[in-house]
Amino acid sequence: MRRPVPAPAPEADIDAVDQQLLTLLQTNGRASYAELARQVGLSAPAVHERVGKLESAGVITGYTAVVDPAAVGLGVTALIGIIDSDEVDDVGMLEAMSDLPQVQDCWRTAGTEGYVLKVRVTDIPALEDTINALNRVRGVSRTRTTVVLSTKWEGRHGRSE
Template structure:
């Protein structure tokens, strides 16, 4: 990747709503050149999307937890992500090496909601769970060094 493309990706990863005018100014390019580069980076799959980050406390989901899951039957098909896809409280699903197969990042409204979600996960996926509740998050969604 060219250095100017790295600069554009870095700027957009810090502020995905930056205007093409401002992006061009900070990257040292014309607006049309930066627009072409952004579209090319999107087409090449370097930039995969733009999202709005929400304050979980404000939207009523103050409890974050990581749930490690392991199937009861190691020979069972590895279709856990698709079986759990409809549970919207699961914010992220990571396939991991180690004792567990997946680690889920979940956000819920309360300890009771977490307990209900864990029961749903166990029954839908036929897995054992190990849960770690997040006490605080000093930082999250840090932009990558490109």
């Protein structure tokens, strides 16, 4: 399944109430408009309108469930740095990387590695298969892999979801 590469969000005017709503939604994306309204001191319809504007402006890009990877059989997490070759084709590389369901996150970086990927797989042989697949992508010179031994937290400042 190919995941679309999101376009950068345009800058939006975000006031203190919007920022407070964003913080609350990052903590609990399932909070009701009534609950959010109570916490920011507005009416539920006003909060609904503000959240809708944040969504339309591309500030809020989606809502998701946080799933324990090990509970769904993805016991190995690794960070894979992609070192570009001279014939790098960013569009083709991004498409190829996004076609791999093991790739959960992709960052464009400065330095030796042009991209850093977070991958989640079932086991070490599956990680090896993923690395081999990435090394076959046109424009990838080589990869550098760091296996995650344990995760102390993910997400902003280790807040539990």
